[in-house]
Amino acid sequence: MVNLDWEPIWLTLKLAAITTAILIVLSVPISWWLAYTPSRLRLPMRAMVSMPLVLPPSVLGFYLLLAFSPVYGPGRFLKEHFDVSLAFSFPGLVLGSLLFSLPFMVNPLVAGFESLPASFSEASYVLGKSRLQTLRHVLLPNLRPALLSGAILSFAHTMGEFGVVLMVGGKIPGVTKVASIAIFDEVESLRFASAHVYALVLFSISFAILLTLFYVNKKMLKPF
Amino acid sequence: MIKLSLQKRLHSAQGILNLEVDMDIAEGEFVTLFGKSGTGKTTLLRMLAGLAVPDAGRIEVHGETWYDSALGINLPPQRRRVGLVFQDYALFPNMTVRQNLEYAMKDPKARGRVEEILEVAHLGQLASRRPGTLSGGQKQRVALARALVSDPGILLLDEPLSALDQELRMKLQGEIAEIQKRYRLATILVSHDLGEIFRLSQRVMCLEDGRIHRTGKPGDVFGGGGMSNKIQLTGVVLEIKAADVVLVLTILVGNEVVRVTSLPQDAEGMRVGDKVFIAAKAFNPMVFKADTAPRAG
Numbered sequence: 001m002v003n004l005d006w007e008p009i010w011l012t013l014k015l016a017a018i019t020t021a022i023l024i025v026l027s028v029p030i031s032w033w034l035a036y037t038p039s040r041l042r043l044p045m046r047a048m049v050s051m052p053l054v055l056p057p058s059v060l061g062f063y064l065l066l067a068f069s070p071v072y073g074p075g076r077f078l079k080e081h082f083d084v085s086l087a088f089s090f091p092g093l094v095l096g097s098l099l100f101s102l103p104f105m106v107n108p109l110v111a112g113f114e115s116l117p118a119s120f121s122e123a124s125y126v127l128g129k130s131r132l133q134t135l136r137h138v139l140l141p142n143l144r145p146a147l148l149s150g151a152i153l154s155f156a157h158t159m160g161e162f163g164v165v166l167m168v169g170g171k172i173p174g175v176t177k178v179a180s181i182a183i184f185d186e187v188e189s190l191r192f193a194s195a196h197v198y199a200l201v202l203f204s205i206s207f208a209i210l211l212t213l214f215y216v217n218k219k220m221l222k223p224f
Numbered sequence: 225m226i227k228l229s230l231q232k233r234l235h236s237a238q239g240i241l242n243l244e245v246d247m248d249i250a251e252g253e254f255v256t257l258f259g260k261s262g263t264g265k266t267t268l269l270r271m272l273a274g275l276a277v278p279d280a281g282r283i284e285v286h287g288e289t290w291y292d293s294a295l296g297i298n299l300p301p302q303r304r305r306v307g308l309v310f311q312d313y314a315l316f317p318n319m320t321v322r323q324n325l326e327y328a329m330k331d332p333k334a335r336g337r338v339e340e341i342l343e344v345a346h347l348g349q350l351a352s353r354r355p356g357t358l359s360g361g362q363k364q365r366v367a368l369a370r371a372l373v374s375d376p377g378i379l380l381l382d383e384p385l386s387a388l389d390q391e392l393r394m395k396l397q398g399e400i401a402e403i404q405k406r407y408r409l410a411t412i413l414v415s416h417d418l419g420e421i422f423r424l425s426q427r428v429m430c431l432e433d434g435r436i437h438r439t440g441k442p443g444d445v446f447g448g449g450g451m452s453n454k455i456q457l458t459g460v461v462l463e464i465k466a467a468d469v470v471l472v473l474t475i476l477v478g479n480e481v482v483r484v485t486s487l488p489q490d491a492e493g494m495r496v497g498d499k500v501f502i503a504a505k506a507f508n509p510m511v512f513k514a515d516t517a518p519r520a521g
Contacts, residue, residue: 119314122275125301126308127328127374137327141318 004197007174008182012202015090015178016158019097020105023154024147026098027105032135034106035113046110050103057100061167064096068168088170093178096168097158104157105150112146113139145217152213156206225250226378226410230271230281230291234434236262243267243434249378251286252408254401256421256442259431265414266311268431269380272412273308274301285377307371307379307409311386313363315355321366322351328373338373344403345369361392368400372407379404379411385420390479397423418446418458419478457482457502461494475500 034046052060066072068087070079078084086092116139124134140147162180169176171185179198186195226249234241243264249255257265270276272283274290277298283291290299315324325338342348345365355363364384371379381400385393401424404411415421421428422442430438430445438445446458459477466472470485473494484502486494494500 117312117314119310119312120316122273122301123308123310123314123316124327126273126275126304126306127370128302128330129327130302138316138318142316 004194005173005182008177008179008198009201011174011177012159012179015093015097016155018094019101019158020151020155022094022098023101023105024151027102027109027150028135028140030102031106031109031113032139035110049106052100053103057161057163058167060100061096061164064092064099064164064168068092087168088172088176090169090175093165093169093176096164097161100161100164101154101157104153108146108150108153109143112143116142148216149213152209152216156209156213159202159206159209225284225286227284228272228282230268230278230283232264232267232271232276232278234264234267236264238262241434245431245434245436247429247436247439249410249412251410253427254404254411254413254425256413256415256425256428257431258415258421258428263431264434265431266382269308269382269412269414272304272378272380273306274299274304288377305374305377307374307376309364309367309371309379309381309384311382311384313355313367315363315366315370317355320352320354321347321358324355324366324370325373328370330374334373334375337375341369341372344406345372345399360388361396364388364396365399368403372403372409376409379409381411381413381415383414383416385415385417393417393420400424418442421446455504459500459502461496461498461500464491464494464496473500475502477502 030049034042034049065087067074068085069075070085070087075086078086084091086095120138120142121131121134124138125131129137160180162184165176165178166181166184169178169181171177171181177185179202183195183198183202186192186198227247229246230243232243234243241262241264245264245268247255257268259265267276271278271291278291278293280293281291282289282293285305289295289297290304291297316327319327322338322342325341326335329335329338342351345368347362347365347369350358350362350366355366358366364387368381368384384400385396388396397420404424413420413424425442427439428442428445429436457477459475459482461473462476462481463474464471465474466488467485469488471488471491473484473486473491475482475484482502
């Protein structure tokens with residue numbers, strides 16, 4: 001058995017967990033807006049959110065790296081005012097993952113909101129409830145399957161990302177070297193055995209997560 | 225007293241329709257809106273509830289102005305005291321029957337009213353069930369009960385029984401009538417069902433091309449009025465067939481199919497799907513109890 005460094009695996013799980021938690025909070029208002037707004041910006045914004053689905057991760061990573069750069073723009077602002085540098089740091093990695101996994105959380109939620117009959121919201125308004133009360137007590141509880149599948153997909157997707165992480169985070173051990181990058185690293189150094197172990201662990205976790213998703217969907221959709 | 229005078233331009237499947245309606249409804253009165261689909265009946269209810277905005281006009285309910293285009297008043301649905309029963313019931317699947325009712329409470333102290341309405345609507349046994357497990361008739365009861373919880377100033381029923389079979393309809397019509405009397409609610413019902421209209425409403429308004437064409441007691445509006453016939457039925461033509469010198473009309477009356485003969489000149493311009501009256505003068509029909517007598521025919 002190889003003497004394996006488990007750090008990258010833990011880092012991966014930590015990154016995925018934090019990203020997913022933030023995404024759940026962030027995606028509810030975004031999806032709510034995208035599903036119901038009469039604004040002309042609706043479709044351009046939906047396209048924007050979905051961009052990470054089609055964009056090479058290196059493109060997203062490249063732009064993020066530019067944005068994080070302390071030499072200009074937002075990176076410089078952060079550096080000058082808060083002395084924070086996001087490039088090659090764990091928070092920078094989280095920010096990149098958030099953008100990269102956003103469509104996996106937002107798209108199921110938007111579809112969920114759109115699948116609820118308009119009469120749910122209308123009935124709630126007629127019963128005297130505000131939009132926020134309606135969201136909390138009527139819409140979100142009926143979106144549990146969408147929320148759960150969004151969360152599971154975001155988690156799995158964050159675990160599997162490579163391009164963005166490599167561009168934004170590099171591979172600093174214990175800080176930004178996640179499992180997918182560790183595999184690359186091990187292969188580059190011709191340490192195939194440990195690459196195998198990392199790969200197998202990622203494969204197993206991903207499979208388990210997707211399997212859970214299908215079971216959960218089957219079970220949760222029943223009562224509706 | 226409820227007064228409304230509303231105008232709205234609608235884009236319906238048949239083209240542009242100018243909805244123009246004026247009506248007064250007395251306290252506790254039961255009014256039915258009757259008319260083909262696409263004549264703006266549902267839109268009218270939605271404008272009353274604040275879910276659709278009229279182009280112009282006024283809505284006044286018990287002295288309170290809900291909408292006035294001239295004064296720029298337009299109360300949101302939350303502030304209009306409306307009980308609305310949707311065609312699809314719009315029950316919240318994540319809540320039990322009791323929770324659906326409790327959600328409608330404006331005052332947390334109104335729990336007693338929830339219990340009372342659960343009893344009145346015969347929902348006591350079902351209180352902890354979720355809507356997904358209820359039958360159509362039970363869902364309809366929950367929807368009506370929920371609309372009553374918030375103590376509305378007006379009750380709006382949008383074809384509430386259209387998804388149910390005839391027998392259940394009759395039963396629920398009785399319950400609606402009972403509940404409406406008990407709470408003395410001004411009620412507007414949208415319905416196509418003549419039986420329902422006769423049974424429930426004190427007044428019927430026929431909406432045609434966006435305007436109210438006729439209004440009055442159901443008997444006066446649909447009864448043809450003034451004829452000295454002994455029996456009169458309303459039905460829909462299913463088939464017109466020529467037989468020698470006469471025509472044989474097959475007509476659906478309620479759930480029964482009736483065949484009658486007609487002279488070609490009487491049936492001129494009549495088409496399948498037309499609503500017709502069958503009137504017979506000066507005769508003595510035999511009436512038997514349905515479970516004892518052999519069926520005529």
